[in-house]
Amino acid sequence: MEFALQYEIQRSRPHYPGFMYDIYHQATEQVKLADRLGYHSVWTVEHHFLSEWSYSSAPEVWYGALSQVTSRIRLGHGICLLPIPFNHPVRVAERIAVLDIMSNGRVEFGSGRSITEQELGGFQVNPEDSRAMWEEAVAAIPKMWMNETFSHDGKFFKMPEREVIPKPIQKPHPPMWVAATQPSTWEIAGQKGIGALGFGISEPGMLDKLIAIYKKAISTCEPVGAFVNDRTAAATVCVCAPTREEAKLIAKDAIDFTTRKAAELFTPFAKQEVKGYEYYKKMAEQAVAIGDYRLSLADLDKRIEAGAVMVGDPEDCLKVAKIYESAGVDLILMLVQVGAIPHEKVMQTIDLIGKHVMPKLSASSKAYQEESAAAAGAR
Numbered sequence: 001m002e003f004a005l006q007y008e009i010q011r012s013r014p015h016y017p018g019f020m021y022d023i024y025h026q027a028t029e030q031v032k033l034a035d036r037l038g039y040h041s042v043w044t045v046e047h048h049f050l051s052e053w054s055y056s057s058a059p060e061v062w063y064g065a066l067s068q069v070t071s072r073i074r075l076g077h078g079i080c081l082l083p084i085p086f087n088h089p090v091r092v093a094e095r096i097a098v099l100d101i102m103s104n105g106r107v108e109f110g111s112g113r114s115i116t117e118q119e120l121g122g123f124q125v126n127p128e129d130s131r132a133m134w135e136e137a138v139a140a141i142p143k144m145w146m147n148e149t150f151s152h153d154g155k156f157f158k159m160p161e162r163e164v165i166p167k168p169i170q171k172p173h174p175p176m177w178v179a180a181t182q183p184s185t186w187e188i189a190g191q192k193g194i195g196a197l198g199f200g201i202s203e204p205g206m207l208d209k210l211i212a213i214y215k216k217a218i219s220t221c222e223p224v225g226a227f228v229n230d231r232t233a234a235a236t237v238c239v240c241a242p243t244r245e246e247a248k249l250i251a252k253d254a255i256d257f258t259t260r261k262a263a264e265l266f267t268p269f270a271k272q273e274v275k276g277y278e279y280y281k282k283m284a285e286q287a288v289a290i291g292d293y294r295l296s297l298a299d300l301d302k303r304i305e306a307g308a309v310m311v312g313d314p315e316d317c318l319k320v321a322k323i324y325e326s327a328g329v330d331l332i333l334m335l336v337q338v339g340a341i342p343h344e345k346v347m348q349t350i351d352l353i354g355k356h357v358m359p360k361l362s363a364s365s366k367a368y369q370e371e372s373a374a375a376a377g378a379r
Helices: 019-037 059-069 089-102 117-122 127-146 183-192 204-218 244-270 278-290 297-306 314-326 343-356 363-378
Strands: 002-007 041-044 074-081 107-112 150-153 158-162 176-180 195-198 232-240 310-312 331-335
Touching: 002 019, 002 343, 019 059, 019 343, 041 059, 041 107, 059 074, 059 089, 074 089, 074 176, 089 107, 089 127, 107 127, 117 127, 117 244, 127 150, 127 176, 176 183, 183 195, 183 204, 195 204, 204 232, 232 244, 232 314, 232 343, 244 278, 244 297, 244 310, 297 310, 310 314, 314 343
Parallel strands: 002 041, 002 331, 041 074, 074 107, 107 176, 176 195, 195 232, 232 310, 232 331
Antiparallel strands: 150 158
Protein backbone atom coordinates (compact mmCIF):
# COMPACT_ATOMS: atom_id res chain seq x y z
CA MET A 1 0.00 0.00 0.00
CA GLU A 2 1.16 3.52 -0.81
CA PHE A 3 0.54 6.77 1.09
CA ALA A 4 -0.82 10.04 -0.26
CA LEU A 5 -2.02 13.42 0.97
CA GLN A 6 -5.59 14.48 0.21
CA TYR A 7 -6.60 18.17 0.29
CA GLU A 8 -9.83 20.10 0.32
CA ILE A 9 -7.83 23.32 0.92
CA GLN A 10 -9.94 23.83 3.99
CA ARG A 11 -10.32 26.25 6.89
CA SER A 12 -13.10 26.25 9.45
CA ARG A 13 -14.34 29.44 11.07
CA PRO A 14 -13.45 31.76 12.71
CA HIS A 15 -11.56 33.23 9.77
CA TYR A 16 -9.03 36.04 9.74
CA PRO A 17 -7.74 38.39 7.02
CA GLY A 18 -5.33 36.53 4.78
CA PHE A 19 -6.36 33.00 5.78
CA MET A 20 -6.88 31.94 2.14
CA TYR A 21 -3.32 33.00 1.30
CA ASP A 22 -2.03 31.10 4.29
CA ILE A 23 -3.78 27.79 3.64
CA TYR A 24 -2.52 27.64 0.04
CA HIS A 25 1.07 28.49 0.89
CA GLN A 26 1.06 26.25 3.94
CA ALA A 27 -0.31 23.37 1.86
CA THR A 28 2.50 23.95 -0.63
CA GLU A 29 5.09 23.60 2.13
CA GLN A 30 3.34 20.46 3.36
CA VAL A 31 3.49 18.88 -0.10
CA LYS A 32 7.17 19.81 -0.45
CA LEU A 33 7.85 17.92 2.79
CA ALA A 34 5.85 14.93 1.55
CA ASP A 35 7.87 14.97 -1.67
CA ARG A 36 11.12 14.85 0.30
CA LEU A 37 9.83 11.96 2.44
CA GLY A 38 8.79 9.79 -0.52
CA TYR A 39 4.98 9.98 -0.42
CA HIS A 40 3.39 8.49 -3.53
CA SER A 41 1.05 11.35 -4.45
CA VAL A 42 -0.96 14.40 -3.47
CA TRP A 43 -4.64 14.75 -4.43
CA THR A 44 -6.93 17.74 -4.30
CA VAL A 45 -10.54 18.39 -5.16
CA GLU A 46 -12.34 20.76 -7.47
CA HIS A 47 -15.11 22.42 -5.44
CA HIS A 48 -17.11 25.61 -5.84
CA PHE A 49 -19.13 27.74 -3.42
CA LEU A 50 -18.38 25.53 -0.39
CA SER A 51 -17.23 28.05 2.21
CA GLU A 52 -15.19 26.54 5.05
CA TRP A 53 -15.24 23.10 3.44
CA SER A 54 -13.09 23.81 0.39
CA TYR A 55 -11.30 26.72 -1.26
CA SER A 56 -9.93 24.54 -4.07
CA SER A 57 -11.82 25.88 -7.08
CA ALA A 58 -8.84 25.91 -9.47
CA PRO A 59 -6.66 22.91 -8.54
CA GLU A 60 -4.90 22.97 -11.90
CA VAL A 61 -3.35 26.34 -11.00
CA TRP A 62 -2.02 25.07 -7.67
CA TYR A 63 -0.73 21.93 -9.35
CA GLY A 64 1.14 24.01 -11.89
CA ALA A 65 2.97 25.65 -9.00
CA LEU A 66 3.55 22.32 -7.23
CA SER A 67 5.00 20.81 -10.39
CA GLN A 68 7.88 23.28 -10.14
CA VAL A 69 8.72 22.87 -6.45
CA THR A 70 8.51 19.05 -6.24
CA SER A 71 10.31 16.34 -8.15
CA ARG A 72 8.90 12.91 -7.26
CA ILE A 73 5.42 13.11 -5.78
CA ARG A 74 2.61 12.42 -8.24
CA LEU A 75 -0.13 15.03 -8.76
CA GLY A 76 -3.62 13.58 -8.56
CA HIS A 77 -6.83 15.32 -9.55
CA GLY A 78 -9.24 14.05 -6.95
CA ILE A 79 -11.29 15.15 -8.80
CA CYS A 80 -11.88 17.22 -11.95
CA LEU A 81 -15.61 17.86 -12.49
CA LEU A 82 -16.65 16.64 -15.95
CA PRO A 83 -20.29 17.74 -16.43
CA ILE A 84 -19.84 20.21 -19.25
CA PRO A 85 -21.15 23.37 -17.50
CA PHE A 86 -18.20 22.94 -15.10
CA ASN A 87 -15.53 22.06 -17.66
CA HIS A 88 -15.52 21.39 -21.39
CA PRO A 89 -13.85 18.01 -22.02
CA VAL A 90 -11.36 19.53 -24.46
CA ARG A 91 -10.22 22.08 -21.87
CA VAL A 92 -9.75 19.26 -19.36
CA ALA A 93 -7.68 17.23 -21.83
CA GLU A 94 -5.54 20.28 -22.62
CA ARG A 95 -4.94 21.24 -18.97
CA ILE A 96 -4.04 17.69 -17.91
CA ALA A 97 -1.62 17.38 -20.83
CA VAL A 98 0.14 20.65 -19.97
CA LEU A 99 0.42 19.63 -16.32
CA ASP A 100 1.85 16.27 -17.37
CA ILE A 101 4.47 18.06 -19.43
CA MET A 102 5.35 20.54 -16.68
CA SER A 103 5.56 17.80 -14.02
CA ASN A 104 7.61 15.42 -16.19
CA GLY A 105 4.83 12.84 -16.34
CA ARG A 106 3.52 12.82 -12.77
CA VAL A 107 -0.24 13.30 -13.33
CA GLU A 108 -3.00 10.98 -12.05
CA PHE A 109 -6.31 11.96 -13.69
CA GLY A 110 -9.32 11.61 -11.40
CA SER A 111 -12.79 12.76 -12.44
CA GLY A 112 -16.33 12.95 -11.12
CA ARG A 113 -19.71 14.65 -11.40
CA SER A 114 -20.22 16.65 -8.12
CA ILE A 115 -22.35 15.55 -5.19
CA THR A 116 -23.59 18.86 -3.76
CA GLU A 117 -26.64 20.88 -4.75
CA GLN A 118 -24.66 24.09 -4.17
CA GLU A 119 -22.27 23.27 -7.00
CA LEU A 120 -24.72 21.62 -9.38
CA GLY A 121 -27.25 24.41 -8.93
CA GLY A 122 -24.63 27.15 -9.15
CA PHE A 123 -23.51 25.90 -12.56
CA GLN A 124 -27.05 25.02 -13.63
CA VAL A 125 -26.30 21.32 -14.01
CA ASN A 126 -29.38 19.10 -13.97
CA PRO A 127 -28.43 16.48 -11.33
CA GLU A 128 -30.23 13.79 -13.31
CA ASP A 129 -27.90 14.45 -16.28
CA SER A 130 -24.65 14.62 -14.31
CA ARG A 131 -23.68 10.94 -14.56
CA ALA A 132 -24.43 10.76 -18.27
CA MET A 133 -22.41 13.95 -18.80
CA TRP A 134 -19.49 12.42 -16.91
CA GLU A 135 -19.72 9.16 -18.86
CA GLU A 136 -19.65 10.95 -22.21
CA ALA A 137 -16.69 13.12 -21.24
CA VAL A 138 -14.61 10.42 -19.54
CA ALA A 139 -14.82 8.24 -22.64
CA ALA A 140 -13.87 11.10 -24.97
CA ILE A 141 -10.85 12.52 -23.13
CA PRO A 142 -8.43 9.58 -23.59
CA LYS A 143 -9.24 9.59 -27.31
CA MET A 144 -8.19 13.25 -27.44
CA TRP A 145 -4.85 12.30 -25.89
CA MET A 146 -4.16 9.26 -28.05
CA ASN A 147 -5.47 10.25 -31.49
CA GLU A 148 -3.88 12.81 -33.76
CA THR A 149 -7.27 14.43 -34.34
CA PHE A 150 -10.63 14.15 -32.59
CA SER A 151 -14.26 14.83 -33.44
CA HIS A 152 -17.42 14.16 -31.47
CA ASP A 153 -21.17 14.11 -32.01
CA GLY A 154 -22.66 13.28 -28.63
CA LYS A 155 -25.67 14.19 -26.55
CA PHE A 156 -23.97 16.80 -24.36
CA PHE A 157 -21.20 18.14 -26.56
CA LYS A 158 -20.31 18.22 -30.23
CA MET A 159 -17.19 19.37 -32.06
CA PRO A 160 -15.81 19.09 -35.60
CA GLU A 161 -12.51 17.37 -36.22
CA ARG A 162 -9.66 19.16 -34.48
CA GLU A 163 -6.14 18.46 -33.26
CA VAL A 164 -6.37 18.59 -29.46
CA ILE A 165 -2.94 19.75 -28.30
CA PRO A 166 -0.63 19.30 -26.53
CA LYS A 167 -0.52 15.59 -25.73
CA PRO A 168 0.55 14.26 -22.30
CA ILE A 169 4.03 12.78 -22.05
CA GLN A 170 2.80 9.65 -20.22
CA LYS A 171 1.97 7.13 -22.92
CA PRO A 172 -0.62 6.18 -23.86
CA HIS A 173 -2.05 8.61 -21.26
CA PRO A 174 -2.08 9.31 -17.49
CA PRO A 175 -3.78 6.79 -15.17
CA MET A 176 -7.52 7.41 -14.88
CA TRP A 177 -9.65 7.36 -11.69
CA VAL A 178 -13.15 8.32 -10.56
CA ALA A 179 -14.52 9.55 -7.24
CA ALA A 180 -16.44 6.61 -5.75
CA THR A 181 -18.66 7.34 -2.77
CA GLN A 182 -21.76 5.25 -3.35
CA PRO A 183 -21.60 1.51 -4.15
CA SER A 184 -22.92 1.94 -7.70
CA THR A 185 -19.95 4.14 -8.59
CA TRP A 186 -17.46 1.52 -7.38
CA GLU A 187 -19.12 -0.88 -9.81
CA ILE A 188 -19.08 1.66 -12.64
CA ALA A 189 -15.38 2.35 -11.99
CA GLY A 190 -14.67 -1.35 -12.37
CA GLN A 191 -16.79 -1.65 -15.51
CA LYS A 192 -14.84 1.21 -17.11
CA GLY A 193 -11.44 -0.10 -16.01
CA ILE A 194 -10.48 2.96 -13.98
CA GLY A 195 -9.26 3.39 -10.42
CA ALA A 196 -11.74 4.00 -7.58
CA LEU A 197 -11.12 6.96 -5.27
CA GLY A 198 -13.07 6.06 -2.14
CA PHE A 199 -14.14 9.37 -0.62
CA GLY A 200 -16.53 9.62 2.31
CA ILE A 201 -15.80 6.09 3.52
CA SER A 202 -14.60 6.37 7.11
CA GLU A 203 -14.47 2.78 8.34
CA PRO A 204 -12.21 0.26 6.60
CA GLY A 205 -14.65 -2.54 7.40
CA MET A 206 -17.09 -0.93 4.96
CA LEU A 207 -14.48 -1.13 2.24
CA ASP A 208 -14.34 -4.90 1.95
CA LYS A 209 -17.69 -5.14 0.19
CA LEU A 210 -17.03 -2.09 -1.99
CA ILE A 211 -13.67 -3.40 -3.15
CA ALA A 212 -15.23 -6.80 -3.85
CA ILE A 213 -17.85 -5.08 -6.05
CA TYR A 214 -15.07 -3.19 -7.84
CA LYS A 215 -12.87 -6.27 -8.39
CA LYS A 216 -15.77 -8.30 -9.76
CA ALA A 217 -16.69 -5.55 -12.22
CA ILE A 218 -13.15 -4.88 -13.37
CA SER A 219 -12.55 -8.57 -14.13
CA THR A 220 -14.83 -8.23 -17.17
CA CYS A 221 -14.40 -4.50 -17.84
CA GLU A 222 -14.43 -2.62 -21.12
CA PRO A 223 -11.86 0.10 -20.36
CA VAL A 224 -12.59 3.64 -21.52
CA GLY A 225 -8.86 4.26 -21.77
CA ALA A 226 -6.01 2.37 -23.38
CA PHE A 227 -5.28 0.31 -20.26
CA VAL A 228 -6.91 -0.88 -17.05
CA ASN A 229 -6.02 1.02 -13.87
CA ASP A 230 -6.93 -1.68 -11.35
CA ARG A 231 -6.33 0.32 -8.16
CA THR A 232 -8.38 1.46 -5.20
CA ALA A 233 -7.89 4.36 -2.80
CA ALA A 234 -9.61 5.34 0.44
CA ALA A 235 -9.58 8.58 2.41
CA THR A 236 -9.32 9.10 6.16
CA VAL A 237 -8.62 11.96 8.55
CA CYS A 238 -5.02 11.64 9.72
CA VAL A 239 -3.42 13.28 12.76
CA CYS A 240 -0.19 11.80 14.09
CA ALA A 241 1.66 13.07 17.17
CA PRO A 242 4.27 11.73 19.59
CA THR A 243 1.43 10.59 21.89
CA ARG A 244 -2.17 9.54 21.34
CA GLU A 245 -3.29 12.16 23.87
CA GLU A 246 -1.76 15.00 21.86
CA ALA A 247 -3.14 13.65 18.59
CA LYS A 248 -6.66 13.40 20.03
CA LEU A 249 -6.57 16.99 21.29
CA ILE A 250 -5.50 18.18 17.82
CA ALA A 251 -7.97 16.00 15.95
CA LYS A 252 -11.19 16.24 17.94
CA ASP A 253 -12.44 19.67 16.79
CA ALA A 254 -11.37 18.93 13.22
CA ILE A 255 -13.32 15.66 13.12
CA ASP A 256 -16.36 17.32 14.69
CA PHE A 257 -16.13 19.98 11.97
CA THR A 258 -16.02 17.46 9.13
CA THR A 259 -19.08 15.64 10.49
CA ARG A 260 -21.09 18.83 10.96
CA LYS A 261 -20.11 20.36 7.64
CA ALA A 262 -20.71 17.19 5.63
CA ALA A 263 -24.24 17.05 7.05
CA GLU A 264 -24.81 20.67 5.99
CA LEU A 265 -23.57 19.99 2.45
CA PHE A 266 -25.90 17.03 1.91
CA THR A 267 -28.96 18.49 3.68
CA PRO A 268 -30.45 19.94 0.43
CA PHE A 269 -30.73 16.38 -0.96
CA ALA A 270 -32.67 15.34 2.16
CA LYS A 271 -35.47 17.68 1.13
CA GLN A 272 -36.01 16.39 -2.39
CA GLU A 273 -35.98 13.30 -4.58
CA VAL A 274 -33.22 13.48 -7.19
CA LYS A 275 -32.62 10.56 -9.52
CA GLY A 276 -29.07 9.31 -9.14
CA TYR A 277 -28.57 11.00 -5.78
CA GLU A 278 -30.73 8.77 -3.58
CA TYR A 279 -27.64 7.56 -1.71
CA TYR A 280 -26.78 11.12 -0.68
CA LYS A 281 -30.34 11.77 0.44
CA LYS A 282 -30.01 8.78 2.77
CA MET A 283 -26.64 10.03 4.04
CA ALA A 284 -28.11 13.46 4.74
CA GLU A 285 -31.08 12.03 6.60
CA GLN A 286 -28.79 9.91 8.77
CA ALA A 287 -26.48 12.84 9.49
CA VAL A 288 -29.35 15.17 10.44
CA ALA A 289 -30.76 12.48 12.73
CA ILE A 290 -27.51 12.41 14.73
CA GLY A 291 -28.12 15.96 15.93
CA ASP A 292 -25.04 16.56 18.07
CA TYR A 293 -21.91 15.92 15.99
CA ARG A 294 -19.42 16.44 18.80
CA LEU A 295 -17.35 13.42 19.80
CA SER A 296 -16.25 12.76 23.34
CA LEU A 297 -12.62 11.80 23.79
CA ALA A 298 -13.83 8.31 24.73
CA ASP A 299 -15.79 8.10 21.46
CA LEU A 300 -12.68 9.19 19.60
CA ASP A 301 -10.73 6.35 21.24
CA LYS A 302 -13.34 3.91 19.95
CA ARG A 303 -13.03 5.29 16.42
CA ILE A 304 -9.25 4.99 16.56
CA GLU A 305 -9.45 1.38 17.72
CA ALA A 306 -11.99 0.60 14.98
CA GLY A 307 -9.76 2.18 12.32
CA ALA A 308 -12.36 4.81 11.43
CA VAL A 309 -9.74 7.58 11.70
CA MET A 310 -5.95 7.50 11.57
CA VAL A 311 -5.31 9.40 14.79
CA GLY A 312 -2.72 8.76 17.47
CA ASP A 313 0.98 8.08 17.86
CA PRO A 314 2.90 6.38 15.02
CA GLU A 315 2.05 2.91 16.35
CA ASP A 316 -1.68 3.78 16.43
CA CYS A 317 -1.48 5.08 12.87
CA LEU A 318 0.40 2.00 11.69
CA LYS A 319 -2.35 -0.24 13.09
CA VAL A 320 -5.02 1.74 11.23
CA ALA A 321 -2.97 1.71 8.01
CA LYS A 322 -2.71 -2.08 8.26
CA ILE A 323 -6.51 -2.32 8.51
CA TYR A 324 -6.81 -0.43 5.22
CA GLU A 325 -4.13 -2.59 3.65
CA SER A 326 -5.90 -5.79 4.72
CA ALA A 327 -9.12 -4.48 3.17
CA GLY A 328 -7.34 -4.37 -0.21
CA VAL A 329 -6.69 -0.63 -0.45
CA ASP A 330 -3.78 0.25 -2.74
CA LEU A 331 -3.50 3.92 -1.79
CA ILE A 332 -4.44 5.57 1.51
CA LEU A 333 -5.47 9.22 1.13
CA MET A 334 -4.59 11.12 4.30
CA LEU A 335 -6.68 14.22 5.01
CA VAL A 336 -4.20 16.27 7.03
CA GLN A 337 -5.20 19.93 6.57
CA VAL A 338 -8.59 19.59 8.28
CA GLY A 339 -10.72 22.22 10.00
CA ALA A 340 -8.35 24.59 11.77
CA ILE A 341 -5.45 22.22 12.52
CA PRO A 342 -2.34 24.44 12.74
CA HIS A 343 0.23 24.22 9.97
CA GLU A 344 2.99 23.03 12.30
CA LYS A 345 0.80 20.12 13.48
CA VAL A 346 0.06 19.14 9.87
CA MET A 347 3.79 19.14 9.18
CA GLN A 348 4.29 16.99 12.27
CA THR A 349 1.76 14.43 10.97
CA ILE A 350 3.39 14.26 7.53
CA ASP A 351 6.84 13.89 9.08
CA LEU A 352 5.91 11.17 11.60
CA ILE A 353 3.93 9.12 9.08
CA GLY A 354 6.70 9.46 6.51
CA LYS A 355 9.45 8.38 8.89
CA HIS A 356 7.75 5.84 11.14
CA VAL A 357 4.74 4.37 9.32
CA MET A 358 5.35 4.46 5.57
CA PRO A 359 8.67 2.55 5.63
CA LYS A 360 6.86 -0.44 7.18
CA LEU A 361 4.18 -0.67 4.47
CA SER A 362 5.17 1.32 1.38
CA ALA A 363 7.48 -0.16 -1.22
CA SER A 364 8.18 3.23 -2.80
CA SER A 365 9.04 4.70 0.61
CA LYS A 366 11.53 1.91 1.27
CA ALA A 367 13.15 2.45 -2.12
CA TYR A 368 13.24 6.21 -1.53
CA GLN A 369 14.91 5.81 1.87
CA GLU A 370 17.47 3.41 0.41
CA GLU A 371 18.27 5.90 -2.36
CA SER A 372 18.57 8.73 0.17
CA ALA A 373 20.87 6.68 2.38
CA ALA A 374 23.04 5.73 -0.60
CA ALA A 375 23.24 9.35 -1.72
CA ALA A 376 24.18 10.47 1.79
CA GLY A 377 26.90 7.81 1.92
CA ALA A 378 28.28 8.93 -1.43
CA ARG A 379 28.59 12.47 -0.12
